[in-house]
Amino acid sequence: MSKKYLMTREDFATQEGRKRAWRSLYFGDHHFLREVYDNSHEIAPGVWRSFQPSPKQMKKWAVAKGIKTVINLRGLRNSVEQSGFHFLEEEAAEENNIKFINFRAYSREAPSKEFIFGLRDLFEQIEYPIMMHCKSGADRAGVASTLYMFLHEGEHLDVALEQLKFKYGHVKHGKTGIIDHFFEVYKDYAKAEGADPTQAHFLNWVENVYDEKAVKESFKPTWLGGLITEKILRRE
Secondary structure (H helix, E strand, C coil): CCHHHEECHHHHCCHHHHHHHHHHHHHHCCHHHHCCCCCCEEEECCEEEECCCCHHHHHHHHHHCCCCEEEECCCCCCCCCEEHHHHHHHHHHHHCCCEEEECCCCCCCCCCHHHHHHHHHHHHHCCCCEEEECCCCCCHHHHHHHHHHHHHCCCCHHHHHHHCCHHHCCCCCCHHHHHHHHHHHHHHHHHHHCCCCCHHHHHHHHHHCCCHHHHHHCCCCCHHHHHHHHHHCCCC
């Protein structure tokens, strides 16, 4: 995102700031592409995954889907300045009585222990129906949906991992494949132990065995995959 689309809350309150916020959504964040490709999916009753919404889509989610909570997996920048589209979403959530939660995920990093346990706890606390979104609805929405299906719905891990598929826009051969590699490392560990990959076994591994740095260092994206995710799709 270009720095020209970053602003403070005070900037957003001005007429020029609001114009810049809309430009940040449609041009800086490529929302014009989402007008023709809807990557929204209901993964369980009352649980949806999607892309960065416009205010119009936020209203539609509230009215047509009854969404009570939105989890913004893009999170917040470590600054008082945020992308303009963030303030548009925040405002639309308030106008439509939607609880708006910023919970930052990463598409090119192995999930942290804090992220996994934090998301597990969040799923227990929030009001449903919910919508989880990142920029494109592919990678960060994919790992959050996988963890939802596995940890909250109790699905088998292989079933939950269907949330990390190309049909959602996820590319496992690029840098975003670190997410898939994380789960493969765990599955290999469970197999070596002769254990079923249950929720309890997985969480114990995350808490006591998982080495985030080692997982990251052992993953090697392909050249073509990197080209697709970094240059063509420009994943965040």
